[in-house]
Every structure is written in structure tokens, then in C-alpha cells.
Amino acid sequence: MQANFEKVGRVFEQKSQKKTLKPASFRAKTIFVEFDELSTLARAEINTLKSYFSKDTIKVRLPYEPKATSVKRVANFFASTNNEDFLTDPTGSVRWVAFYTHSINFEYSQKIDVNAVWWQAYQAYKAGETGKLTQEEIAINETRNLQFTKISSEIELLQRFCEPTDNEFLGEFLTVSEIHERLSQLSPIKTNVILLGKALQFLKYERTSKRIEGSKFPKYGYYIIFNK
Incomplete structure (x- = not known):
């Protein structure tokens, strides 16, 4: 059994001043896909890749077919980067399994029988292994990924000036916009309301x-204490 491997030089193509993802077809025919420019991607591009990873099926127009059909995605993605804080979404990075690599033993091609590796994977598949993380494994991975997450200005300012409370007598009840306005008075650092949420x-x-009182709709917000 042979694995189809593709090294993607550029995940994004430049078209009419706009970057677009490469066609989806290679995700249906390539088992392993390596991104070799992860450290050069902007935050928006990394967020686009997240949805790219998540789709189990993709629509592809196969050769000689009149229209696109849904096919199963077989591609598995991996990448390397020298940046330790490459994860940018503070709400979670479950799609990424990040770890440090200190060295590579290039003798693996002589010491490891690739057929035995495929046999082990096939036996796991026959035994019912889905390849998906359990809820416990997801929680462990999320905790581990914190060391690779970029701490935003919004997080830094909240840690510097605020603390949460569930006591309505100790804290103020403020919406995200109101917290954003208060932080702008305490620091010249610009923040984004969405990222603050x-x-x-x-x-x-x-x-x-x-x-x-006097409002038809409830007010959604947080009980928060501003440190003096």
C-alpha cells in the first residue's frame, strides 16, 4: 500500500488582488498534505484553514463529469513553524494537535518498515478505531495548545485591569461594548469588540x-471588577 503525498508550496493562490484557496480536488485524492509556509500566513488565512480542515466531505467536479459531486475527504494535514504562538483563536484550537520537535532521526527509512505501519493502522481500523478524538482527549489537547496560543491585547488588558465575579454587589454588570469603552479609557492600546468577547x-x-427597567429585551453582559 502506498500513500499519496503532496507538499503544498502555497496553500493560497493569488487571483485578481485576492488570495483564494487552491482547488479542493487534492483533498480528495491526497492522503498527506504538508503546508510549508504556516509561519508566513496571516491570522485571517489561518482561520480560513480551520474550516478547510473541518469538512469531512467536499464538492469536486471529477474529470469528464458534467457537475460537481460530494466525495469524502481523505487528506490529513500537517505543517511546521518556528513560531511558538501561531494559534490565534482564544476560544479554542481543537483542529490543531501541536507539539515540539527537537530533532529528526533520518534513519527512520531504514529502521521502520512502512508496511508494518500500514498494517497497524489497518488493524486499528478493522477494530473500530474511528481516528477521532474523544471528549477527554479534546480537553487534554486544548490545555496543551494553550502554550502555542498567541495572547491577544484584549486578554492582556483584561488580566491587567479586571477580574470576574459572580457577586452582583462587588462587581459591575457591563456589556462587551461597555467593557471595551472602559478599557479604552484605561489604556491607549486599541482593542476589538469581537475579540474582546x-x-x-x-x-x-x-x-x-x-x-x-424600561427595556423590552434583557441585557447580556458580565459581572466584572475593575482593579484600581
């Missing part, structure tokens, strides 16, 4: 609702 979630601030 993700930072609150990352730091385990509990989002709740409160009825405001």
Missing part, C-alpha cells in the same frame, strides 16, 4: 442576562 470567554468570564 472571545477573550472574556477564554478567561472564563460568565455571560449572563439582566432585566433592565
